[in-house]
Amino acid sequence: MAKDMDTQVALIAPQLADFVTGLEAGDIPANIRSRAIHLILDAVGIALASTQYDFAHRTLSALSGFGSGDGQVIGFGARLPLRDAVMLNALLVHGLDYDDTHVAGVIHATAAAFPAAMGVAADRHLSGRDMLTAFIAGMEVSTRLGSVAKGGFHQVGFHPTGMVGVFACAMAAGKLTGLNAGQLAMAQGIALSMASGSMEFLQDGAWTKRMHPGWAGVGGITAAAMARAGFTGPNAVYEGRFGLFPLYLDKEQLADIDIGLATAGLGKVWEIENVAVKPIPACHFTHSCADSAAALRAEHGLKPGDIDSIRAFVPAGVHKTVCEPIETKQTPQNSYDAQFSVPWAVASGLLHGRFGLADLTQEALGDETALMLAGKVTCEDYVDAPFPKYYSGEVIITLKDGRVLSHREEVNRGNPDRPLSNAEIEAKYFENAGTAVSVARATQIRDAVLGLDDLADVHSLSALLAGNPE
Numbered sequence: 001m002a003k004d005m006d007t008q009v010a011l012i013a014p015q016l017a018d019f020v021t022g023l024e025a026g027d028i029p030a031n032i033r034s035r036a037i038h039l040i041l042d043a044v045g046i047a048l049a050s051t052q053y054d055f056a057h058r059t060l061s062a063l064s065g066f067g068s069g070d071g072q073v074i075g076f077g078a079r080l081p082l083r084d085a086v087m088l089n090a091l092l093v094h095g096l097d098y099d100d101t102h103v104a105g106v107i108h109a110t111a112a113a114f115p116a117a118m119g120v121a122a123d124r125h126l127s128g129r130d131m132l133t134a135f136i137a138g139m140e141v142s143t144r145l146g147s148v149a150k151g152g153f154h155q156v157g158f159h160p161t162g163m164v165g166v167f168a169c170a171m172a173a174g175k176l177t178g179l180n181a182g183q184l185a186m187a188q189g190i191a192l193s194m195a196s197g198s199m200e201f202l203q204d205g206a207w208t209k210r211m212h213p214g215w216a217g218v219g220g221i222t223a224a225a226m227a228r229a230g231f232t233g234p235n236a237v238y239e240g241r242f243g244l245f246p247l248y249l250d251k252e253q254l255a256d257i258d259i260g261l262a263t264a265g266l267g268k269v270w271e272i273e274n275v276a277v278k279p280i281p282a283c284h285f286t287h288s289c290a291d292s293a294a295a296l297r298a299e300h301g302l303k304p305g306d307i308d309s310i311r312a313f314v315p316a317g318v319h320k321t322v323c324e325p326i327e328t329k330q331t332p333q334n335s336y337d338a339q340f341s342v343p344w345a346v347a348s349g350l351l352h353g354r355f356g357l358a359d360l361t362q363e364a365l366g367d368e369t370a371l372m373l374a375g376k377v378t379c380e381d382y383v384d385a386p387f388p389k390y391y392s393g394e395v396i397i398t399l400k401d402g403r404v405l406s407h408r409e410e411v412n413r414g415n416p417d418r419p420l421s422n423a424e425i426e427a428k429y430f431e432n433a434g435t436a437v438s439v440a441r442a443t444q445i446r447d448a449v450l451g452l453d454d455l456a457d458v459h460s461l462s463a464l465l466a467g468n469p470e
Helices: 002-007 012-022 030-050 054-064 082-094 109-123 128-148 160-176 181-192 208-228 244-248 284-300 316-322 326-330 335-339 342-352 368-375 422-433 439-450 458-466
Strands: 307-314 377-381 393-399 404-409
Touching (some): 030 422, 128 160, 128 458, 181 208, 326 342, 326 377
Parallel strands (some): 307 377
Antiparallel strands (some): 307 393
């Protein structure tokens, strides 16, 4: 495949640029627009909930040091310069790891594309329809780019939400600011030097992953502005000698990618339909094991003292993320450790019947019974798992009386083949938003987001989300 990339005649960047430039609201089916709006609603609810956490306040404190501006910050009422507001809003959406995931791309696409699109549209007083079209365009770009790598970015330590998200943000910002196809192609070349995202946070529960979609927004908006001013970037953005895929994947992975996925079905197949909404506030790779454990608890009335050992089976491609090192995963020191831990997910499911935000507090992380259960969990390969199509999981429990119980979730809940309905997304939104705002205000925000397609000026929505209604 590497050889094919070197000799490819039709470069990817111009094809994506042509698609984004030509995309009109009327080209997008009504059901796709509705689903996109509900993805935004889900993101808003999570962002509001994130305002209750220390990482959000510390980020606001840091960014406020750069001065004020016209950019509105969700839930805080703060006004920052445009790019700083986008940075913080994206961090709020992604901060609890409760935001959606495009399954094949293994990317949190909405967390990057939505804050960037809203920020630019509000700054320019554009309509909700303009914003929604640009958001969908960005989503269709990043999800396809992520899919090309087949989950490979994670294996070499890169987080595609930040790396690939920057191109989505450049496209959304470029469309909203009137870039032509040539300028949009150039914006992608400029964004290549801004693509970033390290997975090192997994080693110690660092907060850096939370900033990846926000930095993608900053980079994408900057790249679009520079392209508009005539700044030049490389042409072979994705397939060149030091383009995105050759640069961020090793030789073995590069030989296995499908470069055609970057442009497949543009304008006909809508990847937004393949975005999975999370029912659990943790890495998607943990969900099936958490649900399997909860199902075993419900079916058999298990008590912690009944359990001798627990085996959790997950796809081989996710072990580095949610199973290693096993000592850290069995004794998480902070919420991020817990959100990326199959042992903790299983322990929470067994102990409480679900894995929720309450299992991520410092008090919960010190619970002796939960730690005892997590310490009994070992991780093994789910042989022939259909990953990354599904984030499958199985839990097998051996009881002290010798019985062996098992439950398997091959298709993870929330997956496009087992999706959360729009009504379920609204219920999740109210649950999250309710941790930060009144029911009345949550309802007002819900109604405004659902009316996005008919909104005259996105600035009013941005102000409402911030708590500064006009």
